[in-house]
Amino acid sequence: MTTPHALSVAMLLADARLPSGGHAHSASLEPALLGGMPTASVPAWLVGRATTVSLVEAGTAVVTARLLAEVSDGGFGLADVVRAWAARTTAPALRDAARLLGRGYLRLARTLWSDAAAVRALVAHDAAHGPLPRAIVLGAIAAATGLPAADTVRLTVYDDAQTAASALLKLEPLDPVTPAHWVLEACAAAEQHVLRVAACTTPEDIPASGSPQTEGWAQAHALLSQRLFRA
């Protein structure tokens, strides 16, 4: 059987046209703007995300991929990785949003990589313990497709920044090229962390870099009825 290159898989996953449910999310941007953050702060906020919460997601995906590819034998299981992620994701609104996105990703994964042991392991865990966050599912896809750890980190950072950037264009009138520039700046800022996060092997290694203001905004946003995005 021929298999696609891991880069092709990464491009597929990062493509907004992929039917994974990401269009309903703003990667915390709408909560930030409704919370009072000026549009002028978006570039610095994107850099902040790329070097904090995105790395928590990325580390979770990397550790999951190592576990499911049976590269790591650290005496821990999928439930331990989920717990590590949840302990680092303090806002219930963000955990809920991540689990919802995880559901969309898992639907995709079980169709595209139905034979992969990593995906089958997730489907079984999901059935027994409830929805898994997106970072865990992304890790399983990385294991199933051979996506290298460093690229899993870059994909996570890019996807988060681009999700926020495309949401911004629906919320604020702006030259569409401007946020694209900010996305690349955010990716560049994360680059110095990529190898460290890609080296994570155990749940304890996963970065815990929080973003309290974003978490507060996310929680307040979850209670609003007038919003364009789910989170």
Add this chain to the structure above:
Amino acid sequence: MPRTAVPAPSGRPVVSGAATARVTRVAVERPAGFGAPVRVRTSDGLLAARIVSRDGAHAEVALVAGGAMLLGGDHVVVAVRVEAGCALTLTDVGGTVAYDGDGQDCRWDADVRLGDGAALFWAGLPFVVATGADVRRTTTARLGARARLTLRETVVLGRSGERGGRIVLRTDIGDDVGPILVEELTAAGDHPVPGVLGDHPVIDTLAVVQGTGAGSPGEHAPTTAEAEAAPHLRDAITLRLDRGGTLTRWLGSATHLSPIDPDHDSAGR
């Protein structure tokens, strides 16, 4: 000077050879006999421990700065042990200022171990990070079954008129099942980041968590309704943690404006 085991960021013990790491220890042990007060053992480091009161189940201990602190190169280590069924209230006698270390960083590490059903109530006074200071402050706690931890931590970037220095603030709370709350915040007064603290110099946090016993489910999936039922304290936000417990947080401009009141918010201590 004995080398001292301090918690590493990952929770694994490492040995620190820092010459200034003198451990402040507070241990509360069960009474020697019926009707006797709990036993309290203390030893002094950069902070001195003074027993304020004790009875059959509970002790109150004050932490007092032994001298000017924190200076560059200082390493405060506080080790707190509370035996099963005992309770401890820790109070700070004064706030702490981390001063300009002139290029040298400083550390503040607390390591908390609570036995089954034990309780610790620790409402610290503000920790001020002066301009030029470079601080790593960590709190690591391991909770026994049904052990209860109430922890208030207020960090202020800068003294009056200052933007403040740099701090890495790590909290790692877990039990036999696994981690409950793991968070590492990095903030620098001269580089405010929107989404992290924004322009707020004060971050006030109250964590109220309980250990899960072996044999109990250990998983807690709060419903959306439960998350929405979280109390709102003016502009503070209360987050329900995945495994139970809450994190109440306020970002603001001055400590006296904070609505967080640990005495009120930790019913049942």
